[in-house]
Amino acid sequence: MSNMLQDLEPSFRTLRRSPVFSAAVVLTFGIGIGANTTIFNVVNGVLLRDLPFHEPDRLVMIYTHFRGNSMSASSEANFLDYRSQIHTLEAVGAYGYERWHLENEQEARRILVTRTTAELIPLLTFVSVAVILFVVAALASYLPARSASRVDPMTVLRSE
Numbered sequence: 001m002s003n004m005l006q007d008l009e010p011s012f013r014t015l016r017r018s019p020v021f022s023a024a025v026v027l028t029f030g031i032g033i034g035a036n037t038t039i040f041n042v043v044n045g046v047l048l049r050d051l052p053f054h055e056p057d058r059l060v061m062i063y064t065h066f067r068g069n070s071m072s073a074s075s076e077a078n079f080l081d082y083r084s085q086i087h088t089l090e091a092v093g094a095y096g097y098e099r100w101h102l103e104n105e106q107e108a109r110r111i112l113v114t115r116t117t118a119e120l121i122p123l124l125t126f127v128s129v130a131v132i133l134f135v136v137a138a139l140a141s142y143l144p145a146r147s148a149s150r151v152d153p154m155t156v157l158r159s160e
Helices: 002-017 019-048 076-085 126-148 153-159
Strands: 064-066 069-072 095-103 108-116
Touching (some): 002 019
Antiparallel strands (some): 064 069, 095 108
16 A cells, blocks of 8 residues: 555646646546446436336337338328227327427427327326437427528528
8 A cells, every 4th residue: 555655646746736737637537437427327228228118018119111111100090990999909009299380579490299199198107208208309409400500591481
């Protein structure tokens, strides 16, 4: 232990002589540790943990397939048929999203609105609904900002 303290003593002396460099080192380590912790928490929450559903092995998603298109949204009529004709499932719910225009006197915005049927909510836990809504909200704020950064605003307003 005394050897380690003797080895660290010149390092501490050097750090005391140059406080700006010391602050930069401490800041760099802090940012590196914080970024590493954040990335680990995101990967752990999204990839490594189980899904936040009550019984994820009993949850299925039904798609409609058309030629040339791998997955498409089902229509409301198809959903009503599924709900009335599929008896092997406990419940059948649906969700969808669409873009709406929200405007007031100062500005107009396009927002992403998610709609669900009443049967879907009991199938999912509160946590999973919150995660789904957070992901949709994040995409709804990211995608328009990404596309808006590449287009002249006056051109977009004239076309709508």
